Amino acid sequence: AQSVTQLDSHVSVSEGTPVLLRCNYSSSYSPSLFWYVQHPNKGLQLLLKYTSAATLVKGINGFEAEFKKSETSFHLTKPSAHMSDAAEYFCVVSDVVGSSNTGKLIFGQGTTLQVKP
Amino acid sequence: EAGVVQSPRYKIIEKKQPVAFWCNPISGHNTLYWYLQNLGQGPELLIRYENEEAVDDSQLPKDRFSAERLKGVDSTLKIQPAELGDSAVYLCASSKDRGLTEQYFGPGTRLTVT
Numbered sequence: 001a002q003s004v005t006q007l008d009s010h011v012s013v014s015e016g017t018p019v020l021l022r023c024n025y026s027s028s029y030s031p032s033l034f035w036y037v038q039h040p041n042k043g044l045q046l047l048l049k050y051t052s053a054a055t056l057v058k059g060i061n062g063f064e065a066e067f068k069k070s071e072t073s074f075h076l077t078k079p080s081a082h083m084s085d086a087a088e089y090f091c092v093v094s095d096v097v098g099s100s101n102t103g104k105l106i107f108g109q110g111t112t113l114q115v116k117p
Numbered sequence: 118e119a120g121v122v123q124s125p126r127y128k129i130i131e132k133k134q135p136v137a138f139w140c141n142p143i144s145g146h147n148t149l150y151w152y153l154q155n156l157g158q159g160p161e162l163l164i165r166y167e168n169e170e171a172v173d174d175s176q177l178p179k180d181r182f183s184a185e186r187l188k189g190v191d192s193t194l195k196i197q198p199a200e201l202g203d204s205a206v207y208l209c210a211s212s213k214d215r216g217l218t219e220q221y222f223g224p225g226t227r228l229t230v231t
């Protein structure tokens with residue numbers, strides 16, 4: 001079965017400093033991985049996705065993530081945090097049964113990013 | 118392009134009362150999902166529709182929860198009767214198909230059962 005573990009429930013950074021949100025995955029097959037962001041009272045928004053193409057994936061708002069198979073990791077980074085980045089971030093893996101993608105997303109527990117002025 | 122629309126945004130009911138949530142997906146999206154998000158946790162899939170067919174409802178508590186997607190467009194999720202533990206955010210999402218295309222999420226309905 002597929003699963004993701006977000007290693008930090010809360011991350012606090014100062015504006016202008018780098019952001020690192022950590023995620024490890026478990027999957028029987030080559031996984032499809034995503035990062036979603038959830039701002040208060042707003043819907044989840046896709047930041048980026050990895051689907052077995054380039055291992056370094058660039059997303060919206062300056063975020064990127066690197067797929068590392070040897071470490072089973074998919075950490076999210078951003079060089080310089082902005083106040084508007086404060087939100088809840090979810091690492092997500094696509095469910096696979098047999099060798100077929102079911103379309104079901106399996107979410108991590110989430111990481112709250114706080115950005116201090 | 119309009120996003121996924123959900124209503125109501127907030128609902129407060131007493132336990133044992135019924136409640137219904139409505140979702141209008143993005144036009145042309147064949148696949149519709151209902152997720153449950155408990156406080157401090159990631160969303161969990163309740164049910165997935167492809168057009169009007171429920172293709173994955175294994176996580177839906179069928180003793181009190183029901184859902185429908187008549188005509189393969191709008192969908193309604195119902196709880197009857199509600200319990201205190203049902204207090205959560207109910208999210209609706211849609212995608213063009215069940216593959217690796219992006220799922221677009223609505224703002225959710227926050228349910229409080231007292």
